[in-house]
Amino acid sequence: MNIKAIFTILIFSLSLCIIKPSYADDVIVGYRHLADPGTLVYNGRIYLYASNDDDNTSEKNSGYKMKSIVCVSSSDMKNWTDHGVVFEAPRDVAWAGRTWAPAAVARDGKIFLYFGNGGNGIGVATSTSPTGPFKDPIGKKLVETQTPGVLPAPNMWLFDPMTFIDDDGQAYMYFGGNGDSNVRVIKLNKDMISTDGPAISITAPAFFEASWMHKRNGIYYFSYSTNPRAQMRIDYMTSKSPTSGFTYAGIVAAQPPKNNNNNHQGIFEFKGEWYHVYHNRKVAYALGIPTEFKRNLAIEKLNYKADGTIEQVTYTEDGISQVNGLNPYERVEAETMYTQQGVKTEACSNGGLNVTHVKNGDWIKIKGVDFGKKGAKKFSTSIASTGSNNTVELRLGSPTGKIVGKMAVPNTSNGQTWKTVSCKVDGAIGLQDLFITIKGSETPEVNMDWWEFSAK
Secondary structure, eight states, X not given: OXXXXXXXXXXXXXXXXXXXXXXXXXXXXXXXXXXXXXXXXXXXXXXXXXXXXXXXXXXXXXXXXXXXEEEEXXXXXXXXXXXXXXXXXXXXXXXXXXXXXXXXXEETTEEEEEEESTTBOEEEEEESSTTOOOBOSSSSOSBOTTSTTSOSOTTOOBOOOEEEEOTTSOEEEEEOOSSTTOEEEEEEOTTSSSEEEEEEEEOOTTEEEEEEEEEETTEEEEEEEEOGGGTTOEEEEEESSSSSOOEEEEEEEOSOTTTOSOOOEEEEEETTEEEEEEEEOHHHHHHTSOOTTOOEEEEEEEEEOTTSOEEOOOOOSSOOOOSSOBOTTSOEETTEESEEESOEEEEOTTSSEEEEEEOTTOEEEEEEEEOTTTOOOEEEEEEEESOSSEEEEEEESSTTSEEEEEEEEOOOSSTTOOEEEEEEOOSOXXXXXXXXXXXXXXXXXXXXEEEEEEOO
16 A cells, blocks of 8 residues: 655666566465455464455556455465455445555454555454454544644555554554654554554654564564665564564565565464465556556465574465365355456355356366365255356366366356256365366356365
8 A cells, every 4th residue: 555656656666677576476366456465363264354456447547446345265375265345435434435455353252454544544343253244333533643643744644554462462553654753553442443542653764654563482573565765675673562672673575576566465373384465466467457556465485583583585486385175075165266267256145255257168276175085976066057058067187187077057047046056076086176167158157156075
């Protein structure tokens, strides 16, 4: 997130000349344009909350218009479930027109979602579920320029909140932008929707935006995006206190490849490993559309040296390992996938989302499906279609790999009229990459809500 001036863009463009090309990990939910990831580890899943760049047009001068927040989640770090828009302005927050750079935290059975109203104040929303719906509990900004301690701050961008609950239960929110001395941290009360005392000033070299806090082995790590002169990399400082005593410690990650613009990170621990999630513009580059306002999410491992310092992130093509196989013997939402061709999602009449827009030759890849030693015998799916000559093929390894199941798609007369259909399965054994492929119409006629295998 940022509010750019022309000179800022020019300065950064010049800095790109000295950045070496690199690679990025596989895109997360590549049919959506998402950015500014916030993280929440909750009940065995990692939830990412993102600014929705689909709110921005594809025009070169679109501007940042993001007014909704999208959530995606995973239990294995490879297959991601799209939960769609979980919060939107002004639908869910009457006073705001934007919902930039969300951050989430869980406490006492509730999820608290913080966001920037552009660069003009910070709001909070609550839900009893990590996938919403989220609602505004206070009807106003949680933090604004009039909040004690926010000012004085020259040209302050009042946005990019990150809320952190310390081991002793005290919650802190970090925010600010556009100046070394424009970092702020403020205590939150236990209700998480009110502040406790004035904001405290922190100074960070070349601070631009994207405040983030995490704690490891008693060390507080404050990371942030540097300004264009510092190539918009992610730097960090460390301290033994969450509010003071920070010293510069180095670089978390260089400017991402296929990005060449603003930068934003989330750092989290999941199932014993640390990760660095960020955005780049790889999808927009591949589509050949203007890239500035069309970002996408990506992720890399985060490693530490023995002394607690961070090893600078190495950008890879596919550097994240799947932490566990996906269980196919329980209901799996069709919008859960590793990657895809031709697929989109939409609101489903049964609740949540469904996969849509699929036609002849399109497919969904689910990585590392654990069929077990005995293997699967049956496949069932909830499907809707407006055509009569489509089939679903279950293939292993690739879109043209071994067929282990095949079924005709019934015409249900409407894209939201659902029917559960099944077919026999033969040869789906062990850990496999599964491709659900569509054969038939050259125009989109098939929707899918969920699927499940059976061992009998």
